[in-house]
Amino acid sequence: MLSDVKTRSILIQIVLVAAVAAFAVLLVHTTFANLRARGIPVGFDFLAMPSRIVISEAILTYKSRDPYYWAIAVGLANTIFLSTLVIVFSSILGLIVGIARLSSNPLASGTCRVWVELARNSPPIVLLIFLYSLWWKVLPPVGEALNPLPGVYASMRGFVVPDVSVNLSTAGLLTAIALLVLGMSSLLVLRNMISRLALAPAGLFLVVVALWVADIRFDVEWPTFTGSNFSGGNELTPELSTILIGLTIYTTGFIAEIVRGGILSVGRGQWDAGHSLGLSRGKILRLVVIPQMLRVILPPLNSQYINVVKNSTLAIAVGYPDFLAVMNTIISKSSHSIEGVFIILGVYLLLNLTLSSAANWYNRRISIVER
């Protein structure tokens, strides 16, 4: 039986996994036993105790009498919030910069090239510290806040942007969803009969009607300037703004290069074929090149997304309380360092495995059928 290749390889794997697991258990057990022997408390019980640590800003609500586990959740939420925004912004900007880099306009391609080179050749922490120092050097005090866009203010104290909140009732929402599903499915049935030109306006019309029926209102609260302070609106602190802008600039440089390589990987023959059919450059890009490019760039893109999650720990350099910063505080306050490190490793592993498996799933879905 042991000569069967398949059985043997499975057996070997089982033995290997068991050995690794046993070693890990031994390691943890010995460590904990040693710590206990020295009278240092171990275990995860401390998580339920009030933390009494300060978290300077959070997107979840947090008070210092909340337990440790909630403090951890708040830090994690900050990290996810920050990483998601950076991933979304740098993907959009990276696509634009990557395409513009191949433009025949020397100003556009030159500017993008400078961006890419700066981002790729500077250590991210230098970029962050530089940007952070700019807040106090370049931006005016609150009293003379800049107002670059309507409703957007910039000063030493950070950005203030309009606050958008959604206002809706359950009944209205349900009616609207029913209407949308009905309308969209009938459009789906009809899509073969009507021109693509009519499809988009019809869909848009449906959405507008649904919004109207549901009586969904987007309440925009504009910040008002009272001479020394702002009332209303959303404040983005200099810390959050710096890490957000810094990581976005940095990551965009890498994504732009990936996009450029992806576009170049689609052969000239595809452009020739598109042109010979009368398609415009933009349509060839959108319908032919970008769909093929996505397959090529997905794996390197995913490692950039993982880098974003890892680089978000640089938040500590500008004092934004991300997950790692919060965990640091917790460790020094509670002296449960081993447990803390386990939590840190586990969380980053989980975040990045989630990203990878999402990318793998998408990759399988879009892969090209070959003979």
Add this chain to the structure above:
Amino acid sequence: MSASPASIPAPFADPTIAIEMSEMNKWYGAFHVLRDIDLTVRRGERLVICGPSGSGKSTMIRCINRLEEHQRGRIVVDGVELTNDLKRIEEIRRDVGMVFQHFNLFPHLTILENLTLAPIWVRRMPRREAEENAMFYLERVRIPDQAGKYPGQLSGGQQQRVAIARSLCMNPKIMLFDEPTSALDPEMVKEVLETMVSLAEEGMTMLCVTHEMGFARQVADRVVFMDHGQIIEEAHPDEFFKNPRHDRTRLFLNQILN
């Protein structure tokens, strides 16, 4: 098609002329690829273009739908002169089909989607109509059963027939072929040539770069021989094969017929 604003005023445009090139020159940097090309193609005419490798055959027919830009002289296609005006170029490209040596199908789309892409996005045809149209042409090239497959799942000969059908779906007035059979295994050449012969029999204006001399004898109204970026000789195939006038033509024919 009605006369568009981009057309040359009616008195100057001869409606029986499909393509007119006069003193057309092209350079790649300092390299002079095409020298004083003068060529007129009437509607319904079938031209076969041959010549040694690197003589500029591909470059010349790619100038006709402006996949390449010429630097001097004139090219008038379907009564419209090719200039830098992008709108005119796209207008001409809609009416000029092209088949490539390496098929250039869109690998991420099914055969049916390959055929309906341009009619939907360029001609603004409703999807159902575009699909019916596509199935009609797939039947013409005798592979309607492959509609749901991807290009990578087809043989070379089938892919090239799909590429021909994809061009035909735009209902072109002129078809350009750039060595359509030279990337194919010998047993697949025939099926593609048959498709091209049937197209020729329907009166399509065709310019075909090929070294398939049997095809040239069977369908060509004229054979054009190029060398070093120049048109050396053009003649009816009977004349061309029996009495080539130039030494270079004779040398070339000797090489490929043996």
